[in-house]
Amino acid sequence: MSPQCNGRRQTDAFCTIDHIMQTDTISTMRIGILLLAAGSGSRFGGDIPKQYVEVAGQAIILHTLASLAAESRIAVVQPVLAAGDEHFAALVEDKHYPFELLPAVSGGAERSLSMQRGLDALPQDVELVAVHDAARPLPSRALLADVLDVAERYGAAVPGVAVVDTIKRIDANGKVLQTLQRNTLRAVQTPQVARRVWFEQALQQETGSLHKHTDDASLLEAAGFDVYMSRGDSRNRKITTIEDLNWLESELQDDGGVTR
Numbered sequence: 001m002s003p004q005c006n007g008r009r010q011t012d013a014f015c016t017i018d019h020i021m022q023t024d025t026i027s028t029m030r031i032g033i034l035l036l037a038a039g040s041g042s043r044f045g046g047d048i049p050k051q052y053v054e055v056a057g058q059a060i061i062l063h064t065l066a067s068l069a070a071e072s073r074i075a076v077v078q079p080v081l082a083a084g085d086e087h088f089a090a091l092v093e094d095k096h097y098p099f100e101l102l103p104a105v106s107g108g109a110e111r112s113l114s115m116q117r118g119l120d121a122l123p124q125d126v127e128l129v130a131v132h133d134a135a136r137p138l139p140s141r142a143l144l145a146d147v148l149d150v151a152e153r154y155g156a157a158v159p160g161v162a163v164v165d166t167i168k169r170i171d172a173n174g175k176v177l178q179t180l181q182r183n184t185l186r187a188v189q190t191p192q193v194a195r196r197v198w199f200e201q202a203l204q205q206e207t208g209s210l211h212k213h214t215d216d217a218s219l220l221e222a223a224g225f226d227v228y229m230s231r232g233d234s235r236n237r238k239i240t241t242i243e244d245l246n247w248l249e250s251e252l253q254d255d256g257g258v259t260r
Contacts, residue, residue, distance in 0.1 A: 029152060032076040032126035033068060033099075033191065034118035037061060037088070037134035038107025050239055051134040052087045056252035059091055060239055063137035063252070069097050071144040076126060079104040079134075080118040112213055116203050119196065128152065129199055130191035131216045135239045137248065139191065147193050147230040156194035156225055158217045159232035160186030189232045192216040198225050 037051050051061040068074055077099050081088055083106040092101060105121045107114030115131055122129065128151060132139070143159055150157035163185040169178040192215060199216070202223035206213065213219040217227045239245055 029128040029195075030075050030126050031073050031128045031130065031148060032078060032122050032196075033074055034115060034122075034129060034131045035061075035064070035068075035077055035079045035134050036107065036111065036114055036118070036131060037085075038080050038082045038114045048087065049082065049085075050245075052091070053239075053245065055245065055249050059087075060137050060248070061088070061134045062091060062095070064132070064134055064139075065092070065095070065097060065101075067137060067139050068132070068144070069099065070141040071148065072098065073148060074099045074130075074144075076100045076102055076123060078102045078118050078122050080107040080114045081105070082107060111215075112203060112206070112219055115199065115216060119199060119203075122196070127196055128193060129196045130193040132191035133238050136190055136236060137239065138233075138235045138237065138251065139189075140233050140235065143189075143231065143233045143236055144191070147191060150228050150230040151193035151195075154226065154228045156192075156198060156217070156220050156227040157230045158192045158215075158227060159189045159236065160229045161189070161232035161234060163187055186229055186232070188215060188217060188229075189236045189238075190216075194220055194225070194227075198223075 037049065051064070052059045054060075055063070065077070068077060077097070079088060079102070081104045085104065085106075088104055095101075102121065105117050107117060118131075119129065128148070130148070130151075139159075147157050147159045163182050166182065167180045167185060168176050169180060170176055194216070198220060202219045202225065205223045206219055209222065213222065220227050235251065237244060237247065239248055
């Protein structure tokens, strides 16, 4: 047993959870998704936001919604869009999903502010919230099931993949300060999932520091909540650059244009 796993089984350089906590566990939570699409997408460029670029016959965000539809426990999806978004409503007008697609709300300048506005719009009976990037169109059914399972057991979870490159910490001048141990590192993805009350408490506690948190898990961590890692997937890639877009097109062509 690897000492880094602290009592958990290690396979493929990934610590998997072997046991279920016996306290404070809820297995029948009503689950909602915050679908974040309020960013500027400045790294991607182009005339329209990246989530609306068409790949394999439909906009990226529609591939994302189709992927989310594969997980039957998702009850509602709350889109959080940029102010003045004129694309989303027309795209989904005639679409039907197994979850309730709620009217979109406008996000804020920071990711955490967008999450706050999405949380405020969710129905009160949603107890477990998953925050997902709209431009991450290929979360697999297995990935979704795993991160929701782990979050239900422990309160909060994020999917992550093992880091394959050697990672070094440097100073402002580029001098190497430390070589980090790869087996303790993960590149995290979305959806990042937690109990709604945890997100709400973390947002309240970190009100003055929201700009520091580049993902949802770091917000929870700063507020003192434990976050567990579930298994990620290399196909669960965020479309950020033209190279990512070309990759997605190739993946969908290999799948016959169908998300899975």
